[in-house]
Amino acid sequence: xxxxxxxxxxxxxxxITHPLLHDLYHSKTIQRLAYIYQGGITAxxxxxxxTTRLDHSLGVMALLxxxxxxxxxxxxxxxxxxxxxxxxxxxxxxxxxxxxTYHEVHREAFIQSSDLxxxxxxxxxxxxxxxxxxNFSLLEQPLPALCADRLDxxxxxxxxxxxLDPETIADFLAHLQPWHGQIVATDTNRARQMGERFMALDNxxxxxxxxxxxxxxxxxxxxxxxxxxxxxxRDFWSTDRVVMxxxxxxxxxxxxxxxxxxxxxxxxxxxxxxxxxxxxxxxRVIDPPxxxxxxxxxxxxxxxxxxxxxxxxxxxxxxxxxxxxTRTL
Numbered sequence: 319x320x321x322x323x324x325x326x327x328x329x330x331x332x333x334i335t336h337p338l339l340h341d342l343y344h345s346k347t348i349q350r351l352a353y354i355y356q357g358g359i360t361a362x363x364x365x366x367x368x369t370t371r372l373d374h375s376l377g378v379m380a381l382l383x384x385x386x387x388x389x390x391x392x393x394x395x396x397x398x399x400x401x402x403x404x405x406x407x408x409x410x411x412x413x414x415x416x417x418x419t420y421h422e423v424h425r426e427a428f429i430q431s432s433d434l435x436x437x438x439x440x441x442x443x444x445x446x447x448x449x450x451x452x453n454f455s456l457l458e459q460p461l462p463a464l465c466a467d468r469l470d471x472x473x474x475x476x477x478x479x480x481x482l483d484p485e486t487i488a489d490f491l492a493h494l495q496p497w498h499g500q501i502v503a504t505d506t507n508r509a510r511q512m513g514e515r516f517m518a519l520d521n522x523x524x525x526x527x528x529x530x531x532x533x534x535x536x537x538x539x540x541x542x543x544x545x546x547x548x549x550x551x552r553d554f555w556s557t558d559r560v561v562m563x564x565x566x567x568x569x570x571x572x573x574x575x576x577x578x579x580x581x582x583x584x585x586x587x588x589x590x591x592x593x594x595x596x597x598x599x600x601x602r603v604i605d606p607p608x609x610x611x612x613x614x615x616x617x618x619x620x621x622x623x624x625x626x627x628x629x630x631x632x633x634x635x636x637x638x639x640x641x642x643x644t645r646t647l
Contacts, residue, residue, distance in 0.1 A: 326373070328473050328487065329380045338393050338441045339379070347400050347432040351375055353557035354399075356471065358406040359536040360529055362562065363582055369474055371399045371406065377470040382456055385466065385496045390443065391454040395466055398451045398458070401428040403554035404561040407600075411537035412544075414598045425449060428555060455499040462605035462616075462628075464494070464501040472516050472604075481519050486511075495609070502609040509606035509617045510624055517631055520602045525635050531586030534597045534641060539565060539576035546570055585645040593640035601635035603628050 322334040322343060334340050342348055349372070356374050357367035378395040387395075401424055403409045429435065429449050438445040451458035451467070459465040473490075476482030493508040494501055503509035523529060543549040548568050553561060565573055605616045605628065618625035 332380045336389050341437050342396050345433050347434050354402055355558055358408045359532050371402050375399050378466045381466040381470050385456055387456050394448050394454045395457045401425040404556055404558050408533050408536045411533045412540050462603050464606055497609050502614055503606045504609050509608050512606050513604055516604045525599050525601050527586050530599045531641055534595045535576050535579045539573050542572035586641050587644045589640050589642040594643045595641045597639050
């Protein structure tokens with residue numbers, strides 16, 4: 319039996335022993351994710367954002383193991399990010415959509431052209447079924463519910479950026495469990511803490527003005543490269559550093575003008591007048607379902623104060639933003 323061991327900062331040692339998981343992990347498609355940063359362009363500006371899509375995919379698989387998911391659902395978790403393009407969600411600023419789902423829209427075409435169908439066929443599994451994360455309720459749920467995907471990027475970014483510590487993550491996990499195909503909290507206080515910490519992380523990182531600004535700048539560089547045919551849309555299925563090198567090597571003023579703004583000292587602000595960019599960010603909040611006395615109820619229905627806080631936050635963040643570049647020295 320083949321055994322692969324990975325040391326993970328969130329969950330400790332992860333072991334891959336099942337032949338299906340082993341074959342998927344070592345596929346070219348999944349190993350490519352080691353060269354796709356989860357933080358998109360931010361990883362090129364802030365070294366602490368160096369988590370990869372492979373790190374996250376392994377974490378999702380480990381969480382699904384923790385919650386007792388089937389091998390098939392664990393496999394679905396391992397491959398769920400396979401269709402991500404270079405720079406992850408930056409592509410959703412190149413081709414804006416409210417849900418930031420470019421990789422989902424193109425999932426089938428990408429996976430069909432990869433080595434995953436043959437591997438899954440060898441294990442007598444329908445690749446289309448396994449690659450649709452929506453078929454697996456512990457893996458994927460729509461916002462604001464809990465799921466393994468959402469919990470792992472919360473834990474992983476929270477730990478690496480100082481918003482969570484290992485003890486807090488362990489405590490959260492001790493108060494989460496599967497219940498009729500969903501992940502629920504078993505303690506109201508922990509659920510509130512999760513909801514508040516998740517919101518704080520979204521505000522400071524995922525949906526911060528600074529990060530959204532950098533994403534918008536990178537999207538401008540990529541659009542310029544597409545317009546001059548330096549890149550094609552197909553090139554997005556490469557890796558971060560390959561595409562970045564193509565852009566940096568190009569002698570194209572429009573591309574270089576935008577790339578030169580991808581620096582820590584370049585800052586942004588929302589504005590009502592003369593914006594430099596109009597962007598469509600994605601706001602993320604959770605509303606943990608809580609299991610009490612055999613009944614599952616969302617936290618917002620138990621805690622009106624949390625509901626008010628969450629609603630105010632979403633109202634502040636949702637919709638299009640007008641951004642101005644405020645500092646370029």
